[in-house]
Amino acid sequence: MSDLLSVTIAGTGSYLPERVMTNDDLAQIVDTSDEWITSRTGIKERRIAAEDETTSDMATAAARKALEQSGVAVEDIDMIIVATITPDTLTPATACYVQDNLGARQAMAFDISAACSGFLYAMKMAKRMIASGAIQNALIIGAEKLSAFTNWTDRNTCVLFGDGAGAAVMRAAQPGEGSIIATDIGSDGAQTDILNIPGGGSRCPITLENANDHLATLGMQGREVFKHAVTRMKNAANAVIERAGWAAEDIALVIPHQANLRIIDAIADRLSVPNERVFVNLHKYGNTSAAAVAIALDEAHREGAFKKGDKIVLVVFGAGLTWAAAAIQW
Numbered sequence: 001m002s003d004l005l006s007v008t009i010a011g012t013g014s015y016l017p018e019r020v021m022t023n024d025d026l027a028q029i030v031d032t033s034d035e036w037i038t039s040r041t042g043i044k045e046r047r048i049a050a051e052d053e054t055t056s057d058m059a060t061a062a063a064r065k066a067l068e069q070s071g072v073a074v075e076d077i078d079m080i081i082v083a084t085i086t087p088d089t090l091t092p093a094t095a096c097y098v099q100d101n102l103g104a105r106q107a108m109a110f111d112i113s114a115a116c117s118g119f120l121y122a123m124k125m126a127k128r129m130i131a132s133g134a135i136q137n138a139l140i141i142g143a144e145k146l147s148a149f150t151n152w153t154d155r156n157t158c159v160l161f162g163d164g165a166g167a168a169v170m171r172a173a174q175p176g177e178g179s180i181i182a183t184d185i186g187s188d189g190a191q192t193d194i195l196n197i198p199g200g201g202s203r204c205p206i207t208l209e210n211a212n213d214h215l216a217t218l219g220m221q222g223r224e225v226f227k228h229a230v231t232r233m234k235n236a237a238n239a240v241i242e243r244a245g246w247a248a249e250d251i252a253l254v255i256p257h258q259a260n261l262r263i264i265d266a267i268a269d270r271l272s273v274p275n276e277r278v279f280v281n282l283h284k285y286g287n288t289s290a291a292a293v294a295i296a297l298d299e300a301h302r303e304g305a306f307k308k309g310d311k312i313v314l315v316v317f318g319a320g321l322t323w324a325a326a327a328i329q330w
């Protein structure tokens with residue numbers, strides 16, 4: 001293990017579509033209210049992609065910003081991973097459209113389907129590839145057009161989600177640069193039923209008979225998901241904090257998956273990290289699945305919520321169930 005290279009995040013970027021949909025806008029569509037959504041989730045508004053705006057368009061926009069900040073030339077990117085559950089097409093991978101948009105001709109390109117955990121799954125894969133010397137530069141992206149897979153007649157789910165993309169460029173750390181210290185990822189395939197898009201795959205194709213049953217939209221058992229989320233995120237975050245040899249008071253910022261403010265508060269409490277050291281932007285964007293932690297990382301970075309040398313913890317969970325965490329010294 002000692003000959004592995006340290007890996008750093010050289011740049012971050014994000015993109016949010018222009019259209020804002022507020023809770024009051026949603027109350028015109030389904031039987032809900034700003035008061036209910038705010039008090040149960042913390043979400044105030046979300047962004048909705050234009051009809052002709054694809055997941056790869058958003059991913060490309062976020063990637064361009066990350067590349068610009070990183071100083072890594074697009075032709076030097078060896079690998080592009082897009083984490084998404086709302087790909088442009090089932091095949092080819094959304095990453096291939098991004099590769100073409102960017103002109104990243106020498107990159108291998110593929111998608112990861114690990115729902116809201118996908119960006120940190122991608123980070124772990126890229127870290128290992130770079131650390132082993134197999135590749136030099138990676139572009140990882142979380143991008144979602146969840147609005148295209150939302151049942152806009154179901155108030156249980158449609159109030160929760162939004163669209164957007166976040167990206168990071170990774171490469172070997174130079175002396176004096178920060179690095180990804182520890183990662184933890186896992187999944188529990190016994191819980192596939194509590195959060196899923198049941199139709200549209202080979203298990204349940206969309207047919208003329210079921211076309212109106214909203215099977216190709218996100219379904220969820222909210223309370224079950226909530227319970228698992230808190231436990232899994234707490235355990236994953238603790239695992240990387242322990243492996244990094246850190247204590248709660250060392251951590252400058254926790255950047256959690258942005259699904260529900262009550263889940264985030266519960267995590268902060270269980271990690272003994274005060275709320276002011278936990279990054280939250282879900283009031284603006286809702287849950288953007290794989291994009292959420294990537295967008296939050298970029299916003300926190302650009303806002304100066306952490307600085308060089310700071311210890312930060314990213315932690316996520318999602319359908320699968322899947323979960324992941326990363327301890328990063330910036």
Ligand code: COA
Nearest residue numbers: 031032033036040116155156159222223225226259260318
């Ligand atoms: N507006 C108004 N009322 C709503 C509503 C909405 N948008 N959605 C649900 N309700 C109603 C329900 O119908 C229910 O009414 P009833 O008691 O008359 O049956 C009531 O509110 C309570 O619903 P419940 O599901 O028990 O609420 P909750 O406190 O568990 O909150 C969630 C619901 C979805 C916000 C919460 O369970 C949650 O956030 N779970 C995790 C979801 C998540 O993170 N998913 C993504 C994972 S990546």
